[in-house]
Amino acid sequence: MPNILVVEDEAHLAEGLQFNLEAEGHSVETVGDGLEAAALLESDGDRFQLVILDLMLPGMGGFEVARRARASGNYVPILILTAKDDKRDLIRGLEEGADDYLTKPFQLDELLARVRGLLRRRRWDGAPEGDSLRSVVIGGATVHFDRFEIETPSGTVNLTTREAGLLRALLERDGDAVTRGELLEEVWGLRPETRTRVVDNFVVRLRRYLEEDPSRPRHIVSVRGHGYRLVR
Structure with a gap:
């Protein structure tokens, strides 16, 4: 049973999220303070499979969490909730490591669909039907797209x-x-000219998984003034 952490200071919204997520078969813990959430994720975050994170929190804002x-x-996958339909909030949230976002007020069905998508490890949402790219070897690691896993010499x-x-x-x-x-347009659905370092931040994460020495990458290589290329 997936364990979801809901970080939301509005009690009625936190209770509603907990009720509906538990009705979907998930285990849910709620926290209403940013400092408490940050401490929990730093010390014991492995027990969660998803975090639903409000941006406007007492103690510490969602961006910093x-x-x-x-x-x-x-x-852990992070779904941010923002009360502002502001592109800057979206971009900053992605730059800080969030995987998806919803703007308040939102429809329950939309939230549950996002939750299912972030929890699902069986196929990437953007993959075409009948896609044959399920597993691929990159250096000493094997990427399983159908399971959303990378097998590395040090673990999965x-x-x-x-x-x-x-x-x-x-x-x-x-x-x-x-x-x-x-990459911004294809993976995040953002306009290509959007000024953000979200691509670079996610490349850093992938290098930690795939590279023997992330500071001297051999597989995800920077192309100066252009972007990146992948070398198997």
Whole structure:
């Protein structure tokens, strides 16, 4: 049973989320303070399979909670909730490590669909039906897109949908360089000219999984002034 952490200071919304997520068969824990959420994710975050994170929180904002979780090496999928339909909030949330977002007010069906998508490890949402790219070897690691996993010499790593999407986009270019703008549009659905470092931040995460020495990458290689290319 997936365990979901809901970080929301509005009690009625937190209770509603908990009720509906538990009705879907999930285990749910709620926290109403950013500092408490950050401490929990840094010290015991492995027990969660998903975090639903409000941005406006007492104690510490949601952006900082996400940043600290990623800095501690916790890559649990994060779905951010924002009361503002502001592109800057979306971009900053993605840059801090969030995988998806919803703007309040939202429909329950839409939230549950996002939750199912982030929890699902069987196939990437952007993969075409009948897709044959299920497993691929990159260096000493084997990527299983159908299971959202990477098998490495040091153990198995779970991939989020965005991580899998970025890796797939690079693989499909077969060693050719891909611009940041192309990756923003294909993986995140953002305009190519959007000014953000979200692609670079996610590349850092993938290098930690795939590279023997992430500071000297051999497989996800930077192309100066252009973007990235993948070398198997």
